[in-house]
Amino acid sequence: MENDMVKNDLMKHVFNSDAMFFRIGELSAMTGVSSRQLRYWEKKNYIQSIQRDDDQTARVFHFQQYARVTGIKYFLDEGYTLATAVAKVNEYIDISKYVHKFVRESIQNVEKHDDAVTIDLGWFNEAKHERLKADLNGDKFEYRIEKS
DNA sequence: ATTCTGACA
DNA sequence: TGTCAGAA
Numbered sequence: 740m741e742n743d744m745v746k747n748d749l750m751k752h753v754f755n756s757d758a759m760f761f762r763i764g765e766l767s768a769m770t771g772v773s774s775r776q777l778r779y780w781e782k783k784n785y786i787q788s789i790q791r792d793d794d795q796t797a798r799v800f801h802f803q804q805y806a807r808v809t810g811i812k813y814f815l816d817e818g819y820t821l822a823t824a825v826a827k828v829n830e831y832i833d834i835s836k837y838v839h840k841f842v843r844e845s846i847q848n849v850e851k852h853d854d855a856v857t858i859d860l861g862w863f864n865e866a867k868h869e870r871l872k873a874d875l876n877g878d879k880f881e882y883r884i885e886k887s
Numbered sequence: 888a889t890t891c892t893g894a895c896a
Numbered sequence: 897t898g899t900c901a902g903a904a
Binding site for chain 3: 773775776779796
């Protein structure tokens with residue numbers, strides 16, 4: 740639908756916006772991690788800033804690094820050492836990466852109806868005679884097996 | 888005004 | 897890790 744196209748472009752615009760990039764002072768203020776620590780973490784390769792092509796030296800961090808830094812600080816506050824905190828964050832990022840991949844590959848099709856949306860989740864069994872479907876109504880949803 | 892690197896009363 | 901200097 741045309742409406743969906745608009746929303747997609749809007750989302751792309753939002754996530755590619757300059758607002759998603761931060762300099763060290765901003766990132767520090769947002770996360771409560773000192774700029775001194777941020778520079779040290781980068782030197783240790785625990786976080787990374789954008790590769791800058793110009794002659795500027797000021798670090799620029801992408802939004803994803805905000806998530807990383809926040810995660811590292813969380814485990815640090817839990818009492819873990821810096822190296823362990825980083826390992827924990829990497830583990831979570833790894834897991835979420837697989838979960839995202841799983842979810843993406845699980846969704847075979849999204850069928851829009853008048854009042855609801857049905858998500859096709861693929862074959863329900865090895866015999867491939869039934870498919871698992873999820874009917875969405877607002878924020879509610881139900882699973883259903885559909886003969887194929 | 889901010890950030891960068893290097894150094895340590 | 898904080899902080900300060902001197903430069904960009």
